[in-house]
């Protein structure tokens with residue numbers, strides 16, 4: 001048996017209930033993992049609220065760390081007793097123990113503790129594919145400016161550090177002076193408090209009027225239009241989230257008028273669709289963390305029983321860095 005967080009219908013945090021579920025044996029390609037810690041992500045909010053519609057009843061959560069208890073037929077990269085961590089579909093990581101596909105589960109290096117492992121997989125692999133694989137034409141070179149919205153959040157603080165290690169000048173936006181100070185401390189070259197300052201003229205000022213080569217935008221509705229205007233000709237608008245709501249639909253002609261821009265909407269789950277790509281990205285992330293280039297900040301911890309409060313705080317923009325649900 002395991003405690004697990006379930007919803008029976010989309011709605012507010014109050015829809016999340018802790019239930020007891022039976023956990024069986026892993027089938028072919030699956031493992032059973034006993035969690036040590038669970039990661040909280042903004043995608044959990046979309047899945048709970050119905051921004052992303054999913055079949056009911058729904059177990060929530062996409063990220064965790066723990067110890068492998070049993071492996072099914074055909075699983076060769078893990079064995080019982082291994083420390084492991086993952087970002088993975090299907091949802092269901094808000095629980096003590098579960099059976100799940102093994103494909104996206106990676107052995108956790110001894111140097112990385114369970115809380116860090118639970119906090120870093122979904123957010124760290126996202127920062128990895130954004131900064132290493134979601135690039136403007138011709139790529140990015142040392143000294144290039146990139147604009148990264150919500151820079152003091154979970155993905156954001158990892159990106160600030162990794163961008164600095166890559167020699168990029170990350171311009172980070174955040175919703176308070178405290179959050180801006182944190183993003184700067186962790187590697188943002190410039191910060192803008194977009195709750196009280198218009199980020200477009202500031203980006204133009206910082207870049208000497210040229211604009212940035214790429215915008216990484218997970219805020220969506222509130223930042224979309226001005227972000228396009230922050231780009232250099234042929235620049236890349238990389239959308240990867242919608243914390244303020246989905247961007248307003250637009251006519252492609254606007255991209256020509258604004259300088260032959262490129263637009264992409266990325267999701268981690270395309271990047272981790274195979275065991276090989278998941279492991280290659282995880283190895284890069286593990287190296288960044290164990291070498292000290294990227295430190296995983298866990299700024300909030302909540303017992304699993306307080307998952308409703310964790311969601312309320314994340315949605316109310318009260319959190320910084322990563323959040324872990326403890327078991």
Ligand SMILES: NC(=O)c1ccc[n+]([C@@H]2O[C@H](COP(=O)([O-])OP(=O)(O)OC[C@H]3O[C@@H](n4cnc5c(N)ncnc54)[C@H](OP(=O)(O)O)[C@@H]3O)[C@@H](O)[C@H]2O)c1
Pocket residue numbers: 040041042043122123126150151152153154155156173174175176179218219222240241242243244245266267268269314315316317318319320321
């Ligand atoms: N596509 C993918 O592969 C992928 C993977 C991982 C995450 N994501 C996306 O990346 C974003 C960051 O994820 P995360 O888990 O690390 O969350 P997070 O950044 O820790 O939290 C979201 C942040 O968004 C900002 N925000 C701006 N407007 C908001 C609004 N109206 N309501 C709530 N928040 C607002 C807030 O920061 P400020 O107060 O500083 O504005 C808030 O702290 C999310 O949009 C998430 O869906 C996408």
